[in-house]
Amino acid sequence: MGESALRYAVDFVSTVGDRSAHAGNDYDAAAREHREPPPEFGGGFEPLLGLMDAIVANSANNAGPGFLAYVPGGGLFASSLADLLSTSIDRFVNLWGEAPVAAQVEANVVRWLCDLFGYGPDARGVLSSGGSMANFSAIVTARKDKLPEDFLKGSLYVSEHVHASVTKAAMLAGFPVRHVRSVPTDPSLRMDVEALERAIAVDRASGLAPFCVVASAGTTNTGAVDPIDAIADVAEREGLWLHVDGAYGGFFQLTDRGRERFRGIERADSITLDPHKGMFLAYGTGALVVREGRKLRDAHHIGTSAYLQDLPDDADVPNFAEYSAELSRDFRGLRVWFPLKLHGVSAFREALDEKLDLAEHLYEALKAMPELELPWQPELTVVPFRLRDADDDANRAFLGLINASERVYLSSTVVDGRFTIRACILNHRTHRDRIDECIEIVRRAAADAT
Ligand SMILES: Cc1ncc(COP(=O)(O)O)c(C=O)c1O
Numbered sequence: 001m002g003e004s005a006l007r008y009a010v011d012f013v014s015t016v017g018d019r020s021a022h023a024g025n026d027y028d029a030a031a032r033e034h035r036e037p038p039p040e041f042g043g044g045f046e047p048l049l050g051l052m053d054a055i056v057a058n059s060a061n062n063a064g065p066g067f068l069a070y071v072p073g074g075g076l077f078a079s080s081l082a083d084l085l086s087t088s089i090d091r092f093v094n095l096w097g098e099a100p101v102a103a104q105v106e107a108n109v110v111r112w113l114c115d116l117f118g119y120g121p122d123a124r125g126v127l128s129s130g131g132s133m134a135n136f137s138a139i140v141t142a143r144k145d146k147l148p149e150d151f152l153k154g155s156l157y158v159s160e161h162v163h164a165s166v167t168k169a170a171m172l173a174g175f176p177v178r179h180v181r182s183v184p185t186d187p188s189l190r191m192d193v194e195a196l197e198r199a200i201a202v203d204r205a206s207g208l209a210p211f212c213v214v215a216s217a218g219t220t221n222t223g224a225v226d227p228i229d230a231i232a233d234v235a236e237r238e239g240l241w242l243h244v245d246g247a248y249g250g251f252f253q254l255t256d257r258g259r260e261r262f263r264g265i266e267r268a269d270s271i272t273l274d275p276h277k278g279m280f281l282a283y284g285t286g287a288l289v290v291r292e293g294r295k296l297r298d299a300h301h302i303g304t305s306a307y308l309q310d311l312p313d314d315a316d317v318p319n320f321a322e323y324s325a326e327l328s329r330d331f332r333g334l335r336v337w338f339p340l341k342l343h344g345v346s347a348f349r350e351a352l353d354e355k356l357d358l359a360e361h362l363y364e365a366l367k368a369m370p371e372l373e374l375p376w377q378p379e380l381t382v383v384p385f386r387l388r389d390a391d392d393d394a395n396r397a398f399l400g401l402i403n404a405s406e407r408v409y410l411s412s413t414v415v416d417g418r419f420t421i422r423a424c425i426l427n428h429r430t431h432r433d434r435i436d437e438c439i440e441i442v443r444r445a446a447a448d449a450t
Pocket of ligand 1: 245
């Protein structure tokens, strides 16, 4: 079974670039065809691989070089192999005494993430299932640190382009959604810091308790980076927790350009990262790092349970379960550690630098096309564009023409109330050849659309 599965996986990965960027047409029918109860009696393994074919033949090719929609990741094969190995040995990582070497490996990853942002020895963090859960833990930690038990007057501040997971996190943490204050942005779509200060003052005067501000290190819509240093000044002055959502952009901190754009990020109380985006891993790994790690633990630990009393206390190697909502979970650390050991940090830095170059190249090429308007220069690797002098329906049809190529797959958003197409370049398999092809596809589609 192992050999068959591995053969299938190797074959898929070897040909992933030749496959359609978005395969299949009738997704409803494809899903319906596979609606079935579990069998009472089992069968062979080989037929199960046919199911993988059906999945691949009816899906967006997230792992492929033409996937420029939403926020890509890619699925580094070393991380898939790490998953196969870690789930095969099936060790428990969340209480260190059960598998100290595994817990140490995960602690190494978390330490590396803390170092990346200049966090000192008191910092701690966790690997989560993704950025949404990391944002949730961050808001819960901020709430515990800054507000009394009766916290319902708490209000938090986000830019109007913040990812929905932050608002959802606040809602799950018990706050009315109306207490998530949407701060307007400047013409570059970055949080307007003066508007932030005004909103805090107005809310204080009306009896609310401002406790947290969330800056985006790259918004999902356009990749805009909020002015983190200036927001940190406000947070410091006002006694607010500063959380940075770097789920999309955080790993650009590895590059010179990223560090320059994220100036002040080391002043954040907590940072969300998504290795399944910026480190190109398969889905299932986010991260939260917290500058004063004990605050993360204070917000998540309720004391040792009797049935776990045989295990050692949190120590140099953390009991990660005491820093998150999860007890049993997969060994995410290996999934991150394998690719780091195999490729080295420099490979990730170079790949991210390449993506920044590709975004600049795409922007310049599209900007030279008279049929298009590109209102925002990319700060990271999202390139938003629209047909000039065209309505939303025409732009929607234009996106359809681009995606009909099946060589690239882009998605859309709404900015300033207008339908906006965006290409997001963050897959380790996306290189200059595919971006050049994308430019030609857009050129042809623009000619057809106008
Ligand atoms: C800026 C930002 N924050 C949070 C998230 C949510 O992360 P996840 O999908 O890993 O839960 C995303 C996802 O694209 C994102 O772009």
